[in-house]
Amino acid sequence: MCGIVGRVGDDEAVERVVAGLENLEYRGYDSAGLALQNGAGLEVRKSTGKVQELKDQLTVESADGNVGIGHTRWSTHGAPTEENAHPHTNETGDIAVVHNGIVENHSSLRRRLEREGVEFTSDTDTEVIPHLVDHYYDGVDPKWAFTRAVRELEGSYAVAAMFDGEDAVFAARQGSPLVLGIDEDQYFLASDVSAFLEYTDEVVYLEDGDVATVRPEIVTVTTVEGRPVDRSVESVDWNPEEVNKGAYDHYMLKEIESQPYSLTNSIESHLTDAGDAIDVDVFDPATIAGFEEVQFVACGTSYHAGLYAANVLNEAGIRARAFRASEYQVAADPVSEETLVVAVTQSGETADTLGAMRTASSAGAHVLTVTNVAGSTAVRTADESLFIHAGPEIGVAATKTFSSQAVTLSLLAQHLAEYMESGTPHPELDAVLDGVRSLPGDLQRVVDSESASMLANYYLDSDAFFFIGRGLGYSVAQEAALKFKEITYEHAEGFASGELKHGPLAMVTPRTPVFAIFTGSHDEKTLMNAKEAQTRGADVVAVAPDGHPAIDETDAHLPLPETHPMWAGLLANVQLQLLSYHAANELGRSIDKPRNLAKSVTVE
Structure with a gap:
């Protein structure tokens, strides 16, 4: 869920590392940081909050270097504090590491290192990695030390490391994504190709057990045992x-309208x-x-x-x-x-x-x-x-x-x-x-309509939002409720319409709008169930085509184009996505980066 980015070349890396972090911020936005190699030591900068906080810090106090790694964090071990932000370093600060995943044996590794006199400064599982690398590093062969340390890690991980005095990034993956980007005069490393897509669409997908050494002039990939492996270069068609x-205020609205x-x-x-x-x-x-x-x-x-x-x-x-x-x-x-x-x-x-x-x-x-x-x-x-x-x-x-x-x-x-x-x-x-x-x-007709925006405003002060449907409409009702709660933080539930009377009706009040999805299949029963809520004082919103019989018997209407019943639910889904978006926008929520959530959940 965290985002890793690295860049190796002959010119300045900081802008491209930060740009990569911004592109990966959907993977985590509790804190962010980077490390740069500039010939005079490793420069490490970290901040809590979003990547913008790190950018503001770099504006006040610049950093430079031709090799860099960065990280945007979704917290698993340890609170979202500056101490727990990545990169983490060894005690002398000449090894820096960023990591995505979970080191399942971090407790035993930490106890072992503490017995050797290592002092930890964070609550993360990641911090054991730079100290473990340091344990094996002889000042001569950084790749051997990195690989030797990686072999002791248990769990899922993608990890990248830098060493003071080395124009290189060393990386490995096991169960968490890591991809190389290959440009004419630079290389990238990231959790996702979106981190560097503006620079290159030529990629190498690393596989579990791979160890990559990325230098300004060459990339080599081996197994953790040191055997060379050949990974093909592929072109991304995004x-x-x-x-x-x-020009959009939010990615979510752009992505809804791009459907x-x-x-x-x-x-x-x-x-x-x-x-x-x-x-x-x-x-x-x-x-x-x-x-x-x-x-x-x-x-x-x-x-x-x-x-x-x-x-x-x-x-x-x-x-x-x-x-x-x-x-x-x-x-x-x-x-x-x-x-x-x-x-x-x-x-x-x-x-x-x-x-x-x-x-x-x-x-x-x-x-x-x-x-x-x-x-x-x-x-x-x-x-x-x-x-x-x-x-x-x-x-x-x-x-x-x-x-x-x-x-x-x-x-x-x-x-x-x-x-x-x-x-x-x-x-x-x-x-x-x-x-x-x-x-x-x-879908374009749905996107062009304004009904969802008006209804979002009208029902904004409700206590809860219920979504109901039958058959294909049931899965859409569940998805609509998930979307609503994800970005508005309001109470929302999705039900099979026939289940309202088996418990959920106890929650219905005049401040609980019920959005009923009519797909053209089993609509009579869906309407009957919706009216059970209506008789308890709830407003019912018919998500249905113009002219549908339910419109005259409900309190409001989200219009849909006429289509085959197999696809009607998908049109309803887009109207309800827009409802969620406009409600969240009116409430001032962080729409693209909702609290406590990340997009790609790479830990169990």
Whole structure:
């Protein structure tokens, strides 16, 4: 969840390190820091708060150097204080380290080092690393000392280190992402390609167990045992402009409004050129025919996309269920060679999802990952990969990636239904495809409307916000509630509409608006459930197309374009994303960087 950046070249590094930290700030914003090699020692600067605080410090007291590492932190061990901010150093300050992940054996390493007389200055697990490196460093061979120390670390980590007098960054990964960027006259190192995308789109994805030595003139990669390895250079097809806010006040609004474009990429990637058939190239038909059930594993927003897809498969006659990845290892259904496990992860680095994938693989299941990031750990772990092609997403609250995940998974579901023995292809497949081709234009109409802004203001002083739906609308209701609570910090809940009377109605008051999602399927029952809340004094907002019967019987309306029921929930989702955004904006919340949250959760 923390963000690591490094830059090695012949000219000044500080501006590019800071720019990389700003690009990675969605991964953590409790504190930030950097270390620079300038020929006269290592300069280390740290601050609490956001990267801007570090920039302000550097404005007052500049720093320079041609080699640098930086870090933006999401706290796991130790409070968000300057002492706990990275980089951490050894006692003499000639070794600096930044780290993402968790050193699971840090307590035993710390006790051992303290017995040797080392004095620690922070509460972090990371601080054991520079002291351990120092323990092995003989002043001659920094790579050996770094590698020897890394071999003693247990857990998941991405770590980068600098040594005084060495124009180099030494880095290693095990379970946490780390990627190299290769430019003509400089190299970058980061947790995510968005850190340096404005400089280069040529990347090398490091793999678990890799140790990289990055110097101004060359990069070498070995195993921790010292054996050379060859990692291919790949080109990233993301547009650098997508990692900038441009004229927008927030990344979230930019990413909501970019969905017609990102969804076009997703749809075109999974339809034939003529757009009249699904083209999903995962597993051969004979393998698919052997699947008896499908399990989705994911976290947060990706889990809601998995719920959406499981519903689509159930309607096609296929046994499917979505699991929260954090619970999968202890509460999953049995799996076998006839089970397809679909791991949904935007970043491809979500620790809980990766753990679920490994559990499924070890039990003999086929594993497919649906992700946004080529070269990610999920891609290397899965048997097959399917990409959503949504482009980089910087806002912590996922928006455009949910739409792309849900569409990609729904098209995948139709593909599976064609070949699985229990599956029945959709009886209105032509209408489904017509609807998905129209989806980007329909989304643009939603984005252009102002209804969500007006309703957000009207209901701003409410005590709680309920979202309800049936079938595909239920997963959208859960996602809408998650988005609302993530960025407004207000009480929000998503329910299957029929469950209101089984408990949640006790929470309904005249200050509890209920947003009812009408997808064109089971709408009569959804309306009946909504009216149960209405009779208790709650306002009901119909999220529905113009002319829908529910509009005359509810208190307010969020309009949707007419579309096929399979896609109506996604249009509702964008209206509700806008509702959350405008409410949070009126409340003055930190929309792109909500408190206590980070985007890519790489620890369990």
